[in-house]
Amino acid sequence: MKVEQRPAESKSPATLSDKATLLKLHREMLLVRRFEEKTAEMYQAAKIGGFCHLNIGEEATIVGTISSLRPDDYVYSTYREHGHAIAKGIEPNAVMAELFGKETGTSHGRGGSMHLFSQEHRFYGGYAIVGQALPIACGTGYSITYRERDEVVMSIFGDGATNIGAFHESLNVAKLWHLPIVFVCVNNLYGMGTAVNRASAVTEIWKKACAYNMTGERVDGMDVLAVRRITDQLVEQARAKHEPSLLECVTYRYRGHSMSDPDTYRGKDEIKEWQGRDPILTLGDHLKQQKLLTDQEIQKIDEEVTAEVEAAVKFAEESPEPDPKELFRDVYAEAGAA
Amino acid sequence: MPVLTMRDALNQALREEMKRDESVFLLGEDIGLYDGSFKVTRGLMKEFGEKRVLDTPIAEEIIVGAAIGAAMSGLRPVAEMMTVNFIMVAMDQVVNAAAHIRYMFGGGTKVPLVIRTPGGGGHQLGAQHSHSHENWFAHVPGLKVVAPGTPADAKGMLKSAIRDDNPVMFIENEGTYAVKGEVPDGEHLVPLDKNDVKRQGDDITICAHSRMLIVAMDAATELEKEGISAEVVDMRALRPLDMMPVIESVKKTSRLITVEEGWRSYGVGAEIASRVYEEAFDYLDAPVARIGAAEVPAPYNKRLEKIAFPGKADVVVTAKALLGKN
Numbered sequence: 188m189k190v191e192q193r194p195a196e197s198k199s200p201a202t203l204s205d206k207a208t209l210l211k212l213h214r215e216m217l218l219v220r221r222f223e224e225k226t227a228e229m230y231q232a233a234k235i236g237g238f239c240h241l242n243i244g245e246e247a248t249i250v251g252t253i254s255s256l257r258p259d260d261y262v263y264s265t266y267r268e269h270g271h272a273i274a275k276g277i278e279p280n281a282v283m284a285e286l287f288g289k290e291t292g293t294s295h296g297r298g299g300s301m302h303l304f305s306q307e308h309r310f311y312g313g314y315a316i317v318g319q320a321l322p323i324a325c326g327t328g329y330s331i332t333y334r335e336r337d338e339v340v341m342s343i344f345g346d347g348a349t350n351i352g353a354f355h356e357s358l359n360v361a362k363l364w365h366l367p368i369v370f371v372c373v374n375n376l377y378g379m380g381t382a383v384n385r386a387s388a389v390t391e392i393w394k395k396a397c398a399y400n401m402t403g404e405r406v407d408g409m410d411v412l413a414v415r416r417i418t419d420q421l422v423e424q425a426r427a428k429h430e431p432s433l434l435e436c437v438t439y440r441y442r443g444h445s446m447s448d449p450d451t452y453r454g455k456d457e458i459k460e461w462q463g464r465d466p467i468l469t470l471g472d473h474l475k476q477q478k479l480l481t482d483q484e485i486q487k488i489d490e491e492v493t494a495e496v497e498a499a500v501k502f503a504e505e506s507p508e509p510d511p512k513e514l515f516r517d518v519y520a521e522a523g524a525a
Numbered sequence: 526m527p528v529l530t531m532r533d534a535l536n537q538a539l540r541e542e543m544k545r546d547e548s549v550f551l552l553g554e555d556i557g558l559y560d561g562s563f564k565v566t567r568g569l570m571k572e573f574g575e576k577r578v579l580d581t582p583i584a585e586e587i588i589v590g591a592a593i594g595a596a597m598s599g600l601r602p603v604a605e606m607m608t609v610n611f612i613m614v615a616m617d618q619v620v621n622a623a624a625h626i627r628y629m630f631g632g633g634t635k636v637p638l639v640i641r642t643p644g645g646g647g648h649q650l651g652a653q654h655s656h657s658h659e660n661w662f663a664h665v666p667g668l669k670v671v672a673p674g675t676p677a678d679a680k681g682m683l684k685s686a687i688r689d690d691n692p693v694m695f696i697e698n699e700g701t702y703a704v705k706g707e708v709p710d711g712e713h714l715v716p717l718d719k720n721d722v723k724r725q726g727d728d729i730t731i732c733a734h735s736r737m738l739i740v741a742m743d744a745a746t747e748l749e750k751e752g753i754s755a756e757v758v759d760m761r762a763l764r765p766l767d768m769m770p771v772i773e774s775v776k777k778t779s780r781l782i783t784v785e786e787g788w789r790s791y792g793v794g795a796e797i798a799s800r801v802y803e804e805a806f807d808y809l810d811a812p813v814a815r816i817g818a819a820e821v822p823a824p825y826n827k828r829l830e831k832i833a834f835p836g837k838a839d840v841v842v843t844a845k846a847l848l849g850k851n
Contacts, residue, residue: 261598295631304630311597312630316621322587323622326594326602333550333576333600353617356587363582517632518666520690 203412206479212254212411213474213485216246216467218492219270222279225496226269226286230446234504235286238315239300242270244441245373247466249274251414252341252371252436255422261309261340263324266301267373267440268313271343275310277303283499289506296509297517309338317378318348321357321370328366332429339425343371347378349392358399361431368431369421373408376437379444380452396433408438409466412473526707534676534708535565535641535697538683539603541711543573546601549687552579552588553605562607563643563702585611589618589640593626593692596638601687606642609658609696623692624667638692639683645698645736645786646834652822655830657735657787662694663764663796670764671717672696674738676706678761681715689717696763698736698786720767722774726756729844730774732797733784734760737835741784744840753844763793771797772805779810780847784840789817814843 203209223241230239242249245267253262253274264271272282277293285292286300293303293310301315311327314320324342331338348354349372361368372392376383384390396403402424406417414436421432439461443450474480480488529537543549555562557570557580570578581588585606592602606612612619623636646655663670669691673679679697686693723738724745733741738759745755756778758770775781781801783794794815801813819833845851 293631294629294633297631298629302629304633306633311594311634312626314622316617319590319617319622322590322618323594323597325587326591326596327598328594329579329591330595330598330600333595353586353590356582356584357590359582359584360587360591364579517628519669520627520632520635520637522690 212250213470214488215250219246219273221492221496237299239446240267241442245438247411247414248373248408248436248438251411252418255418260338261311261327263311263320264313264343266313266315268303272303272310276308277305277310279499280502283503284506287503289503290509291506318351318353321353325357325360328368331367337426339422340368342368346374346383346392349395350387362399362401365429366431367425367429369425370433372435374435374437375440393435402432405435408436409464411466411470528705529676529708531676531679531704532565532702534680535683538680542684542687549601550577551603552581554581554583554607556605585615586618589615592638593623593636596636597634601637603639608654609642609644610653610656612642620665624665635690636692637690639686639695641695643697643699645700646823647700649825651825655823659696660792669693669717671762672735673761674735677708678715680708681713685714685717700736718762718765718767720762720770721759722770723759724757726754728754729780730756730778731782732758732760732771737784737786740837743837747841748844768800775801775805776808779808782814782843784816787818788820789815811847814847
């Protein structure tokens, strides 16, 4: 599918000419990439069970959007959320340990790949029912307005979620109740194995915002700087004006829907073409052109994040399993529970 | 003690809890400006404003979903589903989300949420407005399910539900809103996990909840005239299910009837009977008898509807049969 770029009315904020921010974006994307590659390896080695959905290819969308948030802003995500959790600040150790089903994981081994969570990082969960988290995100948005706070909620979902009722109910009340939400659609062109144009009457997802008189934007989800620029604007709009928006990031997952997907529904050429626009290499080239990084420095960053991921695996390996005696823990909150 | 209708007892509970705790807010269809479909929320928008009594679109999934998110983010929402039949539209949020969120996130958050919703038939509303589904929710770990049958319990259990840190399905009944009873003023809390003997008796035990509690009490009065002493156990706490009063009662009477307004198959009575067989089999002198709705979608026609739902006569006849007195 050819991406028709709709130019966003962006004025380049100063942060993006800031070297530290550029390096941070690069490093985080590389961390997510290496984490997911290692996750695939660990899944194949049967260290990780269940379903496992990888973010490889989507790093610019993940890091470009989430890096725009403050630590006290909220993120709601889907079952393809390892990268989102890491971008929101959760330690790779805790994410990998959760994938391993260990007590030290983000959800103490009760959730797994699809149900990461951290109260501390305001990462409000991976949800494995398509579209389910959008209404829940609206509730957090309502709580923010109710308590007269200035936090923002980012609700992240795939293109497949935009055809389900919950999506439309959520956009409607977000606009109606002036909720501080940025809805981020990660349009990776396929809802599982079904291409957007076989599932949605409107293939430019951003246009679905129009029905709710809401700001809709489309951005090249392989370009982290473009994603970050537009997200900065939409987050500010949510925070300052309590006006929600829908941001469509057009991106691609290099791997199948999940680790068990043989990927027979799309052509090898298509995958290659998208890999040719790799977000990490693109930003790396940009940084080299700007004389902000050298090849040797990029190599060094790669070694550092790779070591971080190796350490996460070691941490997960060495962590204890949940105690069978605690099977029933947290089915209910006891009085006075956190 | 003041005498209130069930409707006003519920309204009082909501008003008291909203005054007590600013994080309590209400949301639902036509609960504010319209004063509520069944007038349970009458006057509350006027008193507390539109922020705390939030009228929503007719969109059940967003009502329950938003309530969950608000509950995870510091508030104590009380969502109204106009009838329990409509909650089917939001079942994903109730079961997959509200009930499971705490566990699947390893105890990292909690969902202090109340969903109030009336079930029950008898008003010629047909197959999509008349059913009782509390057993569906009582099946699910992570939910609490209560179904009070008196105004005092309605007030006390609703206040407890709002203060509880878990998602509570608070099942009301359209046929009981006008029922009157004594209701204690002010701070009156009834636990969510205690069933209650509402009438003492020696010959037979009748278990019932919600509107069927009233039916069971009426039946017990009639049975008394025929020399049969029935004990009535109010099964207001369905999950967690407090079996203690039933087991104790069965040990005394050796005979048990369960009454529910919904269908018997896979129902509340089935669960109670099963637990009695497991825990008090040797005390029984007869099989447990289950009374419930005829297994048809609720019919519109008045005569058909009347025979489709259980009533006092069904309980009286069944009790006499169990005691060999027909």
